[in-house]
Amino acid sequence: MSPARVVVVDDSPTMRGLISATLRRDPDLQVVGAAGDPLEAREMIKELNPDVITLDIEMPNMNGLEFLERIMRLRPMPVVMVSTLTQAGADATLRALELGAVDCVAKPTSAQASEGLSELAAKVKVAARASVRPAGRIAQPKVRTGYAPADTVLAIGSSTGGVEALLTILANFPETCPPTVITQHMPATFTKSFAARLDRICGGRVEEATDGAPLEVGRVYLAPGGETHLEVVRAGGLRCRLRQGDLISGHRPSVDALFNSVAHAAGPNACGVILTGMGRDGAAGLKAMRDAGARTLGQDEASCVVYGMPRAAFETGAVERQASLADIGPTILTLCERRR
Template sequence: MSAPVRVVVVDDSLTMRGLISAALKRDPEIEVVGTAADPIEARAAIKALNPDVITLDVEMPNMNGLEFLEKIMRLRPMPVVMVSTLTAAGTDVTLAALEIGAVDAVAKPASATSEAFGELAAKVKAAARSRVRPRGEHATAAAPSNYQPDPRGVLAIGASTGGVEALLTVLSGFPANCPATVVTQHMPATFTKSFAARLDKACAPTVTEAEDGAPVMPGHIYIAPGGEAHLEVSPGSQPRCRLSRTEAVNGHRPSVDVLFRSVAALKRPMTGVILTGMGKDGAQGLLAMRQAGARTLGQDEHTSVVYGMPRAAHEIGAVERQLPLHRLTSAILDACAAAAQSPVSRTA
């Protein structure tokens, strides 16, 4: 049996530290080696205990969570899982933390019980296996000024753990007239509206949270609502967003597989991209897209925070090419152009 994941829990609330610690201690593969009430205590605990992962509250005394995270990523990069309130301010700070380099985030539950932290242990263990690099390593090239999208084409992107940073890197390089783009990012409910707003400010295209019935058009990027509904693209002369509140797939709603399978059914040029993430959601859907004539790309192992979803897709032959994150923007635009030049065929 491998050594347990060593964790330091950082939160200004004694009650919350106890709840998080209790939730983690129920997993035999995790050991809580220390707790801290603020960044000063946390810094001492990190030096003394050398944990594999820390959980970090976003709002703390003496130094806020973002300032402390910046220092960690600059001086001692290590896996960090953010624990956020469900307020708008907490959501915005958590998204900023994920952009800085936090591996993942969980929402503080409304009920004050350790059982409410259902996903925390799995996310902490995934964080321990993740690759954490200094901020800014993934700068992307600027978009070509002469890019012309195919008005018929659809680009579908799926991501999970590490996807906030990856999507920001990829999409910030898109031109204002980018391909019609639909995105499923595994994210808690209430986060995706703020995430779409942050992307909209950072990117040339218009980025919005997907709404049922919205036309899927070039120059627009649509983000699946987190934790609420699957995002699909309906067929027809004008493809549209379709939100379905059916059961979770691969443990997720929204599911990347659901999005990719819906796009695979479109009789039009299409491109699929799978980015960093834990698990295998999206692999079968991307294979369906490739079998239906799509061009498909995956993020490579070295630049993935968690090489789970891209690995699963690559191993079953769903990915034509794997590339490092900083090369994906131009490769995606090239793939969309290539998809427009080749006839869409269905082989599955």
């Protein structure tokens, strides 16, 4: 298979050189161009037809978000954002992921430039194989009255492409949604902003999980990025636990850690959902949930940005049923509804 062709877009000549040099060290990638602003990048895309572009947000002539919106509307293609992880940078990068960017990496500072792009090549290679479509509008929250959840814990795991997927699913959730715990692979700087974004479109209340928080109807708990795993434990009722520990399935927080804890704490009174993402994190944990009697769903290949985690779960027998992204939200609510 021929190397994936990449165009690097950044206004800093130093950063363009650093990104290009990092990518050129991988034999599966070929840097075919480097542009200093979106206008130059537009001409390179037309001429060079790359498989992936890396894109900064703060640039002259047109900011990266505006350029990304035009790309996804006129010529959808895989984009990996390389941006600062300040609070403002996190908010902008989340908006880029909503617009259709496949993934993001932190722009290194000069103090740690040599190792700051360690994940870039892997993410660009995944992006080159990703399924990219024009970004759709996130549905407005639907007013749903009279929904009564059963005594069921909902656990969701996601990675690459998960921002759009979670926004789409939670936009369907009513004020009385089932108690929900979510692990999304995401840098620590992003999760508070992402929880706030989800809170604005979800009928229930969405927040970063805190250690000891009780799982309650109408509440959604997002795993903080960084140093802990989000788990569910029984301690006078079901509660969130933030546990420090090693990487599990290559991640912290890990979907496997969450799903395994739910299988142990809630058994058949649970529903597990695995969404778009690369790798295998969550497959073993979802199998444990299904073996414990929980209902399990996997996002189907056609609607995934990366059909890695759902594929691994499906192939291990962890997935009871596959569904499209458009159908998963309503299906979750049906599975978690109190039987009349």
